[in-house]
Amino acid sequence: MADNTLIPVAAEFAAEAHIDAAAYERLYQWSLDDPEGFWREQAKAIDWIRPPTRIKETSFAPDDVHIRWFADGTLNASVNCLDRHLATKADKPAILWEGDDPGESRTVTWRELHDKVNRLANALKALGVGKGDFVTVYLPVIPEVLVAMLACIRIGAVHSVVFSGFSSEALAGRVADCRAKVLITADEGHRGGRRLPLKRQADAALESIAHKVDHVVVVRRSGAPVPFTPGRDQWYEEITEAADPVCPPVEMSAEDPLFILYTSGSTGKPKGLVHTTGGYLVHVATSWKNIFDYKDGEVHWCTADVGWVTAHSYKIYGPVLNGATIVMFEGVPTWPDTSRWWSIIEKLKVNIFYTAPTAIRALMRDGEAPVRKHDLSSLRVLGSVGEPINPDAWLWYHRVIGGGRCPIVDNYWQTETGAVMLVPLPGATPLKPGAAAKPYFGIRPVLFDAAGQAVTGAGTGNLCFADSWPAQARTILRDHQRFVQTYFAPYPGHFFSGDGAKRDEDGYYWIAGRVDDVINVSGHRLGTVELESAIGSHPAVAESAVVGFPHEIKGQGVFAYVTLKAEFAETDLLRQEIVAWVRKSIGPIATPDVIQWAHALPKNRAGKILRRILTKIAANDFENFGDVTTLAEPEVVGDIVERRRQAIGRR
Ligand code: PRX
DSSP states (O other), rough: OTTTOOOOOOOOHHHHSSSSSHHHHHHHHHHOOOHHHHHHHHHSSSOSSOSSSOOEEEETTEEEEEEESSSSSOOOHHHTTTGGGGGTTTTTTEEEEOOOSTTTTTEHHHHHHHHHHHHHHHHHHTTTTTTOOOOEEEOOSSSHHHHHHHHHTTTTOEEOOOTTOHHHHHHHHHHHHTTSSSSEEESOOEEEEEEHHHHHHHHHHHHHOOOOOSSEEEESSSSSOOOOOTTTTTEEHHHHHHOSSSOOOEEETTTTTEEEEEEEOOOOOOOEEEEHHHHHHHHHHHHHHHHHHHHTOOOOEESSSTHHHHHHHIIIIHHHHHHOOOEEOOOOTTTSSSTTHHHHHHHHSEEEEOOOHHHHHHHHHOOOOOOOOOOOOOOOOOOOOOSSOOOHHHIIIIIIIIISSSSSEEOOOOOOOOOEEOOTTTTTTOOTTTTBBBEEOEEEEEEEEEOOOOOOOEEEEEEEESSTTTTTTOOETOOOOIIIIIIIIITTEEEEEEEEEEEESSSSSEEEEOSEEEETTTTTEEEEHHHHHHHHHSSEEEEEEEEEEEEEETEEEEEEEEEEEETTTTOOOHHHHHHHHHHHHOOOOOOOSSEOOOOSOOOTTTSSSSSSHHHHHTTTTOOOOOOTTTTTTTTTHHHHHHHHHHHHHOO
């Protein structure tokens, strides 16, 4: 085990860092003793129109959960992301974009970005979008996605970015839920040498729902002919060219929504988490600078797709608020070959590189040769996020990518938390491979044991956070009750993360993974109920149960137990059909890794499926099922175990 490995902070690194060990202790203590004073100071990182005098107003009473930060402050987010950098950086690069095809690249300066954002903001206004309206953005990783986000926030519209790898069905639910006024998409996306039919998928999504968007704005990415509905559809290039290049920013209250982002939960319906303006910007701007120890002029590359919170906070908002140059890469790490990422780091002289453990594990399989072809000496800080990183992958990342000299900041947080919760600050915290380490400023982790008692000292439990922090999500769109029930009912007065964790003797936190009905596949959250309803809608399926199982590359894989209707036969062809069905209804990230037929599923007498047993069987653990006396039909388990044993034996 690498548990005991402690990698000290290099003295030279600490000497130049924004936060060294002494500063961490001092600031952390201040943030606990005097949260208002601490965050009032942090709020100076943002340009306010009217600076806030009210700092924190929160209640976690069961009948009145509300979270407000900087409530009387006013500001415009796009001014903070753009206008304030123009005086010093107008002609410096804001975005270094690399296309899927290695021959394609673009540089967008701050001045150009400002111009594009202003034009699109005016064009959106002309299409009827105003303060408080929702705009769904279904775009690949191209500069226009950032333009779209910043154009929305310039005019007070709320963006909802949907991962372009999601299917039309998944998109449809997300457009309908927020009742988007406009959808922004592209003709096609480019990915790994293939084309994604985004406009067609968007059309299919819009046809399938009762809610009607007023307009669809289409970016020409590939130039392929796509269906076009006159009146409703608008070419991005045409409307932005015609638009005025100056759009006055709208003054927003700190608690006005900035964006929503959907994430899977333990019911079938994705949750639209609402993030507001002032608190989110303050927390994200300051934490991004601290966790990556950003120095002016550095190049930052977060590999996450724009559809996830990682990208919202630490690919886009954090760096852009700090005036950093960001890399955007449209493609995949394995195309045209497995040295693609490393070639981009060399070409663009990337200083901060931030990715997910699943990618490291996948690239590790190819050995060191693809890395050795490139000069990665520009790298200074590495990041990891999205799932626990196993010590083997951590050590490889540190040695082979970071040349043994770059600290790895393994940062733990969530769509709901908006910004980092646990992290080793690179100039302050000695590293332990696999640990998300210590709480960020203002964060108060609490572990609750099985008896519901708070654990003191070393121990394990369900990870919760006491009190509040500025980037915390405020509610679930149109479902505040669900927000309260999901996050604050399990441990009253605390936010429940849904993760299990360990705190060691040194006060370091180690994330064990989800303890609810959510699985984390390649760093992406998928609700088992959502997967089951996708599988269950196939005409041959009577019933299904989905669990996660340990997967060498993905961290967790999707394991589905499926019971067919009597008239259908258990064939490999049907298996493939169900896999394709799930990909179509959610997207390729939800692809089941294993489908095992089951005559019946293990249930208790109340008809509840006993997932605990199914999870063990999926992990090839055929014993220790715990209490099985509650099973309605105990023989069902024997049958499932037997089939699993046969399946492994066959392989
Ligand atoms: O299970 C935890 C895992 O990812 C979940 C949050 O997923 P999402 O909202 O999509 O946000 C992902 C990135 C911010 C958490 O509940 N997770 C995230 N970061 C880590 C992690 N697990 C272990 N270590 C991490 N650093």
